[in-house]
Amino acid sequence: MAIHSPSLVELHAFLAVARVGSFRGAAEALHVTQAAVSRAVQRLEEQLGVDVFERSGAGVRLTPQGTALRRRTEKHVAALEAAALALRRPTERLRLRISVAPSFGTLWLLPRLPDFHAHHPEVALEFRQYHHEENFQREDVDLWIALKAQAHQRWPRQVAAEYLVGREIVAVCAPQRARGVASADQLLAQPLLYHSNYPDNWALWAEAAGSALPAQWRGTGFDLVLNLVEAARAGMGFAVVQRCMVEDDVAAGRLAMPVAACASTGRGYYLCRRRSLGAHPAVERFVDWLRLQCAGDRGA
Incomplete structure (x- = not known):
């Protein structure tokens, strides 16, 4: 029997474009290049002899033939994908x-x-x-x-x-060091701890807090965030560190954040x-x- 249906590669590409409305978005969803998606859809259109998408500067949308193809194939392709995943070792x-x-x-x-x-x-x-x-x-x-x-x-x-x-970066310290520190200026006068690869983080934080880092500031540098956080827990000083790394410590009371300023490093x-x-x-x-x-x- 002659085979008239498109391949699964072509149908996956077509259905992905139909779902997200763009070739670029379909490529990201399928983890392939945009060119690969475009070629697959082109092969499908050539095999069927119809256009399945209307292309314009605003994006793509299904033609009536494309709408019919999606309605007839989407459920079955999803079922084949589910069966393949279920049968893998x-x-x-x-x-x-x-x-x-x-x-x-x-x-x-x-x-x-x-x-x-x-x-x-x-x-x-x-x-x-x-x-x-x-x-x-x-x-x-x-x-x-x-x-x-x-x-x-x-x-x-x-x-x-x-x-x-x-x-996002924040400034934290051991709870006992937070006593009497209520402003960014007071905090920046304390012993400062920093990541040795990113010493400028303190200047970013100070600006976000509405203050300025002292011109001749000195501190203690660490080459791992893990060690920087441990030093702050031990009471060595104030550390500027990614907020996500210390949220659990702050919530549990192991660290304190007396000044609630937050800066973005990008x-x-x-x-x-x-x-x-x-x-x-x-x-x-x-x-x-x-x-x-x-x-x-x-x-x-």
Whole structure:
């Protein structure tokens, strides 16, 4: 029997464009290039002999033929996708390999992982070594949670990057050090702790607080956020650090934030994955959970 139907690749591309209303959005949803989506839709139109989209400067919309094709195929393609995922071997389907920036992993992610395991006990997480100069070419990692080191840093073309948390910085200290500190000027006169890669964070915070950093200020630098936070807990001084890293400490009373100023660095932590990564149920479950966790932190 001759085959007259389009391939699943072409139908996936068509349905993704129909759902989001753009070729670019469909490419991001499918983790492929925009050109690949465009070529797949073009092949489908050539095979069927009809246009399925009307293209204009404002975007794309379905033609009557495209509307009919979507109505006839969407449910069946979704059923095929669900069947394929259900039949995969569990070892392929439920293993997730992650590389996480160390301080973020220790201070933010690990305390939340019991919640993920409670909701998804079927997913086995494997943590892989984090490389600060990562090229995202490693085959032993499915997802990265990476630090955007500079505000204007651009990610490699093969990587889809999504902001999570970590742009906002605040000043914290041990509770006993907060006594008598009620203004930014008083705070900046105290011993200051800073990340040695980002000494300008104190100037950013001071400006946001309506003050100015003393011209000849001195402080103690740390090359890891983890050590910076520990030094603040120990009472060494005031640390300027990402708010997401210390929210649990402030809520539990281990740290205090006597001046409620907050500044943005334009940096932060990003979820990164290769655009070529195919359907991966463990990835999607973890990403959905992670987005909820980060939305809660940004809302707070």
